[in-house]
Amino acid sequence: MFAHVDINNCYVSCERLFNPALEGRVVVVLSNNDGCVIARSIEAKAIGIKMADAEFMVRQNLKENNAAIFSSNYALYADMSARLMNNLARYTYTLMVYSIDEAFMALGNISDLDLEKHTAAISENVMRHTGLPITVGVGPTMALAKLANKAAKKQKRNFLVLDTDEKVDATVRDFPIEDVWGVGHQYYHKLTEFGVKTAHDFRELKADFVRQHMTVQGWRLHQELWGKPCNIIKDVAERSKGIESSQSFNSYQTELEPLEEAVAMHAATVALKLRQQQSMALTLTIYLRTNKHNVKHDQHYPSITVKVPFAANTTYQLTRVAVQAIRAIYQPGYNYLKTGVRATGIIPAGEVQYHMFSVYEHSKEQKLSELMDGLNSRYGRGTVRLGADSFERKWIMKQEFLSHQYTTDWKDIIVTQ
Amino acid sequence: MLRLKQHREKRDVLGFRLPMLTHEEPELDISEIIVMDPDNTFFMRMGSDSMRGHCILKDHVLVIDRTLQPVPGSIVVFFHEGGFYTREYQPQGTKLILKADEPKDSISIENSETWVCWGVVTLTLNPVLQPQHRTGRYARVCTC
Numbered sequence: 001m002f003a004h005v006d007i008n009n010c011y012v013s014c015e016r017l018f019n020p021a022l023e024g025r026v027v028v029v030l031s032n033n034d035g036c037v038i039a040r041s042i043e044a045k046a047i048g049i050k051m052a053d054a055e056f057m058v059r060q061n062l063k064e065n066n067a068a069i070f071s072s073n074y075a076l077y078a079d080m081s082a083r084l085m086n087n088l089a090r091y092t093y094t095l096m097v098y099s100i101d102e103a104f105m106a107l108g109n110i111s112d113l114d115l116e117k118h119t120a121a122i123s124e125n126v127m128r129h130t131g132l133p134i135t136v137g138v139g140p141t142m143a144l145a146k147l148a149n150k151a152a153k154k155q156k157r158n159f160l161v162l163d164t165d166e167k168v169d170a171t172v173r174d175f176p177i178e179d180v181w182g183v184g185h186q187y188y189h190k191l192t193e194f195g196v197k198t199a200h201d202f203r204e205l206k207a208d209f210v211r212q213h214m215t216v217q218g219w220r221l222h223q224e225l226w227g228k229p230c231n232i233i234k235d236v237a238e239r240s241k242g243i244e245s246s247q248s249f250n251s252y253q254t255e256l257e258p259l260e261e262a263v264a265m266h267a268a269t270v271a272l273k274l275r276q277q278q279s280m281a282l283t284l285t286i287y288l289r290t291n292k293h294n295v296k297h298d299q300h301y302p303s304i305t306v307k308v309p310f311a312a313n314t315t316y317q318l319t320r321v322a323v324q325a326i327r328a329i330y331q332p333g334y335n336y337l338k339t340g341v342r343a344t345g346i347i348p349a350g351e352v353q354y355h356m357f358s359v360y361e362h363s364k365e366q367k368l369s370e371l372m373d374g375l376n377s378r379y380g381r382g383t384v385r386l387g388a389d390s391f392e393r394k395w396i397m398k399q400e401f402l403s404h405q406y407t408t409d410w411k412d413i414i415v416t417q
Numbered sequence: 418m419l420r421l422k423q424h425r426e427k428r429d430v431l432g433f434r435l436p437m438l439t440h441e442e443p444e445l446d447i448s449e450i451i452v453m454d455p456d457n458t459f460f461m462r463m464g465s466d467s468m469r470g471h472c473i474l475k476d477h478v479l480v481i482d483r484t485l486q487p488v489p490g491s492i493v494v495f496f497h498e499g500g501f502y503t504r505e506y507q508p509q510g511t512k513l514i515l516k517a518d519e520p521k522d523s524i525s526i527e528n529s530e531t532w533v534c535w536g537v538v539t540l541t542l543n544p545v546l547q548p549q550h551r552t553g554r555y556a557r558v559c560t561c
Contacts, residue, residue: 020496020533020535021496021499082456083456083457086456087456087457128483128484129454129456129457129483129484130456130457130483131483131535406459407459410460410560413459413460413461413462413478414461414462414501415461415462415463415464415501416461416462416463416464416465416479416494416500416501416502416503417464417465417467417500417501417502417503
């Protein structure tokens with residue numbers, strides 16, 4: 001049996017935990033640069049705020065409803081997410097963290113009698129201990145567990161266990177096909193053409209027919225909905241194939257210097273992420289963007305992909321490559337709004353090919369990076385950085401409504417009366 | 418999240434095998450007895466003197482564990498009418514008294530009223546370092 005767990009309105013719930021007065025109020029969390037809505041409370045959904053609505057479009061509506069607005073506080077959300085995942089890991093040997101607010105658990109062969117109780121205990125304990133509301137769906141396959149989770153939410157329950165064929169049948173009967181895990185726009189349109197409206201209709205299709213029209217992915221989903229597991233829980237997160245760090249500026253940048261600083265910061269972030277997953281990058285892509293929505297400006301989207309001399313993950317190496325690259329693509333006269341650094345060609349750190357005639361001299365840089373990581377993890381991100389990455393950061397993103405770092409900064413802990 | 422103490426580096430002794438090396442144990446780490454469940458422990462700061470009688474003064478750091486259920490006498494942090502409070506948990510029949518030193522600071526919760534128990538305080542830290550010592554890295558001792 002598998003369980004799928006997710007945090008209800010994750011970002012909003014994190015904000016509410018440290019400010020319970022927000023309970024029952026319209027709450028929204030904005031994306032980087034306070035651009036658009038990326039999380040909504042139930043109350044916000046009820047007044048018609050949509051996902052990814054631009055902030056200035058809904059400003060009036062939010063004001064009229066006395067909404068609480070927050071900038072993304074990723075330090076807080078990441079910490080709360082880690083706490084939740086560690087709590088879940090206590091109930092299973094295999095936990096697959098699927099995203100910041102979602103995880104799959106393998107529940108093994110707990111007898112059906114105890115499954116309901118066990119799930120209830122997970123749901124209740126984790127909610128009380130972390131303070132975050134969660135929903136748990138349990139089913140014989142990962143697709144059914146995810147389906148159970150969604151069905152539970154619709155029924156306003158904290159958990160739903162699909163442990164018998166009857167329960168599965170009853171739940172898939174009127175479960176809309178577009179809400180099934182893995183059914184995207186394309187499949188949805190195709191399936192509508194076949195007259196498939198619910199998960200039940202989809203199950204009734206012949207396996208061969210599904211295989212023929214929907215490739216192996218669709219066939220696997222079909223099998224999973226019949227309770228035959230095709231997906232397995234991967235205990236270890238896969239090495240990402242691309243790592244990117246990018247951000248919009250708070251105002252247009254026309255000079256090279258702030259762009260260099262921003263690129264240096266992104267390169268350092270990419271290098272840190274590479275080191276964290278013990279891999280190295282062979283190539284870096286550095287790009288610049290102007291604002292495509294502003295028709296009055298000339299548009300320029302230069303991008304360059306450069307080979308790193310040897311596969312590297314040190315802040316020094318990647319920053320040097322990135323800053324050189326930005327000098328190559330920068331052209332004066334444009335109003336740049338965004339820049340980013342993407343690492344591709346990612347290989348495990350142990351499998352680096354060095355040049356036949358070169359001597360490996362990177363250990364100094366490696367040590368420097370380790371030292372920087374050590375200091376930064378102890379005293380906070382960005383305490384030590386290269387000179388290329390400035391300390392002023394005038395271009396840093398807009399975060400007007402940022403809440404406190406309740407769990408990661410001593411200065412921000414809550415004061416009680 | 419709680420940062421575990423970084424262990425001191427153990428130096429090798431040249432040319433001589435110390436007999437006690439086979440009997441080494443991990444050294445004492447204060448976080449072991451301060452935080453039982455790091456994943457569910459939070460920190461807050463006392464902002465008033467209403468719990469002076471319980472030896473909790475202003476600016477003490479509170480260690481709060483969410484896994485514990487309050488029992489009579491527990492010091493709890495809770496949310497009530499817009500603010501966080503730290504009081505002694507004293508259920509009395511249908512009523513719940515959240516007791517402070519002075520009766521005027523105590524909060525009484527009737528059956529129907531809502532209150533949110535945020536966590537149980539397991540320990541408070543009392544910074545006693547003198548101001549003239551609070552320089553350099555010692556400025557960080559229990560400062561928030």
